[in-house]
Amino acid sequence: MVHGRTAVDHFPTPPHRPNPGAPASCQGRHRALCDFAWFRGDSGDPAELVTEFLSANGLPVRDLRRTGRQVRPFGPGGICGAALYVSPDAGSVMAGGPVGAPTPVPRIPDVYAVVFAHDDAGGPGAGVPVERSGGTPLSVGPWRDSWTPAAHAAAVDRARDAIARGDVYQVNVVGHASAPYTGDPGPALGRVAALAGARYGGVLAGPGWAMATASPETLVEVRGGRVITRPIKGTRPATAAGRRELLASAKERAEHVMIVDLERNDLARLPGIGPVRVDELFAVRHWSGLWQAESVVSAPLTGPLDLASLLRAVCPGGSVTGAPKLAALAEIARLEPVGRGVSMGALGWVGTDRVDLGLTIRTVAADGERLHLWAGGGITWDSDPAAEVAEAAAKAAPLRAALARGSG
Template structure:
């Protein structure tokens, strides 16, 4: 039986482990100045408390549409920006939805922000390496239980309760040794638009997420929902492009994201810039769309988070009804997965959806995977798709 483990000192970052979404030119120059933590059950509105903390530290969160006017060279000792993390549960709280089962990593806050300053050169300290060893994976449900959850969603769709629900499973494995190299392998997976590592007191999160939850840059807000998966072969590409089921599921989520942005005070007309474009992530084809709107009025961070969290591609439609189904179906909480994780700087906000994401808590490593369920979903195919999404993460963790 494996036991024990270590995690990073959060005051410094090891080389090549910049926070998710942080500018590349700031790599290895981050130094923690202060941090904000909010756990489910804590008092106050997490969106407002987070925005207040960041504003107090000089970051432009009260009017995000003006972030593009604040581009400047950041000198040593100045505030560089902040890493932001919002859990799926915190997103549900912000949206007024049903909160799911307890997180399997309760030591990780539901909202976490770290304000970083620049240092003249890297002060990253890599702890003395102990051999990394990973034990067997323990799944939160069996294949049969996962398939039954898919059938239950199909029944709910048949009753008219929902149109689509994203179903997610959890797995964990005990480990010994230093997790840093394994987490950096996760962050370095091909197609990881938000590849990076975020650390805290006794825990760390690594993501290989390819999906944009929300980006604000140059006065425009953008989301890039991903829905639809096939093996990254020529046949897989043809199947994805030809699948009426995948396209219908994808368009449903695009419509949900359009509605999310349209409800945002201060946003102008919403448009779909790109629909059902096929991209590759770690041996898988995935369909992505781009939805955007200009920020014509004042838009604050708190309002933005309440509009887009939790992400529609990992909840379903209608969003609040889907959250209620998820809470009833999933036996283990989503923890760090299916939330938002990224960066806020003087010039932009860029949060990825925390899919393809793992967490370590000093003793176990945790991972999640799932997919969207529609009336036409095949339960076994959905179980296999979740396994295909988890496979690159498990391989990266075990390598070396």
């Protein structure tokens, strides 16, 4: 059985920055019990290994119909749940697809889980332990991009060529940027997690690294006997004109519907699932100065379903890969010069009552030496390369601003 390691003191809880997806009522009450890590290149099936780890530590992940039932308390306090992170590389392995370029944050595991118990007296939780330098104010150096705007536009053209050949219908193209830093990144990561519209705003950290997400997108949720995904695809500035333009864009709607169909297929191939339905289509939501189009797709749980099967079906998320998913992963591996690191993966909560994983868009990482962020967008035949470059910059801008605020 996989029990993981005993959690140690590199898990201080940051004030008001819970694990993404964790119950709000449990803020400040978590005590880390043990953790699990799997890296790209490790042996074994990461979906099965993390499921075994969570099951061995008291969470009902072998049959997700059991979520919501009473679970045996773990240790002196009742078990609350676990933070769970899955990188896009691990998701590709789970899906049986190719992995891309090497990650720029190799010290961060590709699958990471921390089991927590309740501790009303307070105690160590998951936090921001990244070489705080005694609380020294953060200073961020110049950003270095993985490609120039011209190279990004050329990658969009190559993606359009693949669509013209019939290799894919749509493919996401994502760029990376990093900057050196000194001092304590904790407050800056907290600002990222607090960005407006962050449904999964929070921080997860391990020895010498941390990630913060302001993601508005649900990769997958299991709650109340249903499996739910909320794909986001389509972006415009958060102005009245931007909203009208998004709603009127045939290109954005076609791209969005294509991903909704992919997500429907992902859910439909799960065991123990009833009819898949689209509960809401192309609803316009707000995220930190941008309008984005979101749909809601769900299906009832009608039979046994384990976490490993769920992860294999939905990872990596279709809205950040493209369609068909495996062909899109092959194009991503060919086009992107730097790995996606902690972005475009999954981060959230596995509890006794639910599973709730956000897609790690709008996510940054600190590895003790550099800050890292990623941004991109979905490419179709109708995509304009210059517009795609501008859209990625618009998505990255709030993250860069949050990290820079207060920097010396």
